[in-house]
Amino acid sequence: xxxxxxxxxxxxxxxxxxxxxxxxxxxxxxxxxxxxxxxxxxxxxxxxxxxxxxxxxxxxxxxxxxxxxxxxxxxxxxxxxxxxxxxxxxxxxxxxxxxxxxxxxxxxxxxxxxxxxxxxxxxxxxxxxxxxxxxxxxxxxxxxxxxxxxxxxxxxxxxxxxxxxxxxxxxxxxxxxxxxxxxxxxxxxxxxxxxxxxxxxxxxxxxxxxxxxxxxxxxxxxxxxxxxxxxxxxxxxxxxxxxxx
Amino acid sequence: xxxxxxxxxxxxxxxxxxxxxxxxxxxxxxxxxxxxxxxxxxxxxxxxxxxxxxxxxxxxxxxxxxxxxxxxxxxxxxxxxxxxxxxxxxxxxxxxxxxxxxxxxxxxxxxxxxxxxxxxxxxxxxxxxxxxxxxxxxxxxxxxxxxxxxxxxxxxxxxxxxxxxxxxxxxxxxxxxxxxxxxxxxxxxxxxxxxxxxxxxxxxxxxxxxxxxxxxxxxxxxxxxxxxxxxxxxxxxxxxxxxxxxxxxxxxxxxxxxxxxxxxxxxxxxxxxxxxxxxxxxxxxxxxxxxxxxxxxxxxxxxxxxxxxxxxxxxxxxxxxxxxxxxxxxxxxxxxxxxxxxxxxxxxxxxxxxxxxxxxxxxxxxxxxxxxxxxxxxxxxxxxxxxxxxxxxxxxxxxxxxxxxxxxxxxxxxxxxxxxxxxxxxxxxxxxxxxxxxxxxxxxxxxxxxxxxxxxxxxxxxxxxxxxxxxxxxxxxxxxxxxxxxxxxxxxxxxxxxxxxxxxxxxxxxxxxxxxxxxxxxxxxxxxxxxxxxxxxxxxxxxxxxxxxxxxxxxxxxxxxxxxxxxxxxxxxxxxxxxxxxxxxxxxxxxxxxxxxxxxxxxxxxxxxxxxxxxxxxxxxxxxxxxxxxxxxxxxxxxxxxxxxx
Numbered sequence: 001x002x003x004x005x006x007x008x009x010x011x012x013x014x015x016x017x018x019x020x021x022x023x024x025x026x027x028x029x030x031x032x033x034x035x036x037x038x039x040x041x042x043x044x045x046x047x048x049x050x051x052x053x054x055x056x057x058x059x060x061x062x063x064x065x066x067x068x069x070x071x072x073x074x075x076x077x078x079x080x081x082x083x084x085x086x087x088x089x090x091x092x093x094x095x096x097x098x099x100x101x102x103x104x105x106x107x108x109x110x111x112x113x114x115x116x117x118x119x120x121x122x123x124x125x126x127x128x129x130x131x132x133x134x135x136x137x138x139x140x141x142x143x144x145x146x147x148x149x150x151x152x153x154x155x156x157x158x159x160x161x162x163x164x165x166x167x168x169x170x171x172x173x174x175x176x177x178x179x180x181x182x183x184x185x186x187x188x189x190x191x192x193x194x195x196x197x198x199x200x201x202x203x204x205x206x207x208x209x210x211x212x213x214x215x216x217x218x219x220x221x222x223x224x225x226x227x228x229x230x231x232x233x234x235x236x237x238x239x240x241x242x243x244x245x
Numbered sequence: 246x247x248x249x250x251x252x253x254x255x256x257x258x259x260x261x262x263x264x265x266x267x268x269x270x271x272x273x274x275x276x277x278x279x280x281x282x283x284x285x286x287x288x289x290x291x292x293x294x295x296x297x298x299x300x301x302x303x304x305x306x307x308x309x310x311x312x313x314x315x316x317x318x319x320x321x322x323x324x325x326x327x328x329x330x331x332x333x334x335x336x337x338x339x340x341x342x343x344x345x346x347x348x349x350x351x352x353x354x355x356x357x358x359x360x361x362x363x364x365x366x367x368x369x370x371x372x373x374x375x376x377x378x379x380x381x382x383x384x385x386x387x388x389x390x391x392x393x394x395x396x397x398x399x400x401x402x403x404x405x406x407x408x409x410x411x412x413x414x415x416x417x418x419x420x421x422x423x424x425x426x427x428x429x430x431x432x433x434x435x436x437x438x439x440x441x442x443x444x445x446x447x448x449x450x451x452x453x454x455x456x457x458x459x460x461x462x463x464x465x466x467x468x469x470x471x472x473x474x475x476x477x478x479x480x481x482x483x484x485x486x487x488x489x490x491x492x493x494x495x496x497x498x499x500x501x502x503x504x505x506x507x508x509x510x511x512x513x514x515x516x517x518x519x520x521x522x523x524x525x526x527x528x529x530x531x532x533x534x535x536x537x538x539x540x541x542x543x544x545x546x547x548x549x550x551x552x553x554x555x556x557x558x559x560x561x562x563x564x565x566x567x568x569x570x571x572x573x574x575x576x577x578x579x580x581x582x583x584x585x586x587x588x589x590x591x592x593x594x595x596x597x598x599x600x601x602x603x604x605x606x607x608x609x610x611x612x613x614x615x616x617x618x619x620x621x622x623x624x625x626x627x628x629x630x631x632x633x634x635x636x637x638x639x640x641x642x643x644x645x646x647x648x649x650x651x652x653x654x655x656x657x658x659x660x661x662x663x664x665x666x667x668x669x670x671x672x673x674x675x676x677x678x679x680x681x682x683x684x685x686x687x688x689x690x691x692x693x694x695x696x697x698x699x700x701x702x703x704x705x706x707x708x709x710x711x712x713x714x715x716x717x718x719x720x721x722x723x724x725x726x727x728x729x730x731x732x733x734x735x736x737x738x739x740x741x742x743x744x745x746x747x748x749x750x751x752x753x754x755x756x757x758x759x760x761x762x763x764x765x766x767x768x769x770x771x772x773x774x775x776x777x778x779x780x781x782x783x784x785x786x787x788x789x790x791x792x793x794x795x796x797x798x799x800x801x802x803x804x805x806x807x808x809x810x811x812x813x814x815x816x817x818x819x820x821x822x823x824x825x826x827x828x829x830x831x832x833x834x835x836x837x838x839x840x841x842x843x844x845x846x847x848x849x850x851x852x853x854x855x856x857x858x859x860x861x862x863x864x865x866x867x868x869x870x871x872x873x874x875x876x877x878x879x880x881x882x883x884x885x886x887x888x889x890x891x
Contacts, residue, residue, distance in 0.1 A: 043254075043257075043258040043261065044258065046251050046254035046255045046258065047254075047255045047258045047259060049251060049255075050251060050252065050255040062259070065259055065262065065263055066259070066262060068262065068263055068266050069262055069265075069266060070439075071266075071483060071484050071487040071488075072266065072269070072480040072483045072484055073442075073443045073460060073463065073479070073480060073483060074443055074445070074460075075443075075445055075460055075463045075464060075467065075476070076269070076463070076476055076477070076479060076480030076483070077265065077266075077480075078467075079463075079467055079476045079477070079480070080265045080266070080268060080269045080272075080477070080480070081265060082467075083268075083272065083477075084265060084268060090268065120261070120262070120265070123258070123261070123262060124262065151247075152247045152248065153247045156247070177350055180352065181351070181352020181353065181354060181355065182352075183352070183353065183354045183446055184445055184446060184464075188467060198352060198354045201354060201355075201358070202354060202449075205358065211362075214358065215358070218352075218354075218355045218358060221352060221355065222351055222352075222355060225350055225351070225352075226350070229350065
């Protein structure tokens, strides 16, 4: 495939470089991935925090709840959201009943729908990777902080949070990298109104049969992913040298 | 306030995760085609639409076949890779690892396109094998990562222990490594299976017309006609299956736990009453061990430096030294876990330096016991016999005997984690003794026990040694422990054997200052010989004291070190009639129960520690009071400070 992208004439990379719409596509892809990562962190951190403080039995129950979405097919999960978010769906009905909106609002086949679908798909992974690190934090440290005069909030802010940062870093990296290549959810829930790289690649192959350009795009996507990993790695090890951990 | 906020945020996120799933199940029973909320209940038509439809069922069949094939492939490739990566360092190891886990980072879409290009040129698009192969590429990382994670928790010592107990490398893998890693392989396999069953993107490219998988069918259905509720029926069936599977696993685990708790039969209980030394086994006497110039170099560090030592048959010899002194390295070389850089190891007169550990026939008790966690107590003790292919009846008899020997008759069916530290220790001992080893190695086996239990075990070990007539090489850093149990002690410091002798020899005639300080407490005075007077000499100390010492083979002007044991020194009110009486001031008085320890400082700034037995009527001096400390000439011992810089 790589070969294809380099051997074809005229070089697809030339087209990639000159046409402004492909640069736009990559910008969109990064933007989606970043927003989804941020949303997952905001939603996932409190859950992982609660999990790590809960007694073993309750933590296990909560954990089962967190991984429930994994029990069913990714397609079925997206399908459920499509049903719930459609014009006459449950969410619109609820909004109407609460008089928050006057007419049904479009919640799906657009940016919003795609975000909801992607966050829903990736949130459990974020929670699990945060929890994996938080579980390793010695609870005695929190007790020590409280004993030394820190409030709940200060013990969290000064002790727990800094110690949980490796989990945050790992989780965010994973979210971001998966987000870059996500295909199914944008395709189903974006309804063609949002086009990240993955969808462009698929369309190029299935609609226009332009394998060369598709391969070139794919290659650039891989390079971008690896670049993100390398930069991330570098920055994090710098942190470690600086004594953050 | 803070807690409420956290709890609220958590509840919100969890609702976001669970509600859609909860909404899905009622939708699957809906009577309408157009899905609204709340759905009009109750109909099974969507289940019929799925289960009764040929196309759906065919796609399910294809998916299952692909998933099974992909799982088998991924496990077959991933397991050896995982174990190899965990246990061996080799050039290119990191690169290999990156290559194996790369499919996690590369978007599935790209893998799917590459696979399509490859299989299209082979005319394999639309076949189950093409799908399974691609899915196994996606799945191998799951297997490798899980096997690696489990291998990290598997103590390397367990594998060493198996080798020591007589297992060949292959037996070690089959009976110890593989069962312990099985959990990791299973989790990995499960993930591969689920991923493959749920995979739509690869199927989008590779299904062709003949190998339509279930997700591909679902994808087409969602894309074609708007929101066909059959999908909800499929998803609900999936949930049902997962719940059933989890319940099944929970029940199985409960049953297994109960089986492990069940006590042994009444026969075993009766035998337990017959006392510790019931099994006077007629084991052959232990073999002697000889170390000749044994040396181990780790990079620039010489961990063991030309150690020579003779352990006599049936002797209890202890290697005693501070941590990092090289004593465990010596033990590891004797057991065969480390290869000496130089030197020889002879067991019963035979050179075993290059023999693999399983051929040496030495029992070993590890510091953390290294009991196999996946085997019961009985299976652990039977292990060395089974790898030697002993017959079942004899195995049973020997294991029973070994269990009685360590008084654990009723614990045979338990797992190591269900035992206390002391009990685990005794199982480890039984396992190391059951095959009548010619030499028993013990690496700080009592260090993890509390003081009381440790003292009991010391006496038990001592009795066991006398009874079994076995050679024991014991390693500890605790001098009391060494003195309690050993026939002889070899003191090790910085990789060298400093002195070998009975506890009394080491205490009364230490060869150098390190031993004088390490075995018991000592007062040291450094000085020069000022004059000789027949068999006595007068030494002038660095602080200016003049003390009289015995004078075997020293000359005027020699620099030397005088050692005086604290219990030889007495605190006196006046100096009359004592050869060595030093005026001093009492600094500290420490009450220890059996003795009273007094620290005094002479005018020369040299301090002395005095230990007085705590007898009735003895008065301890007051701190700050002026006294004399005195000792008999023959209680002082003279060391030439050449090697005495410890």
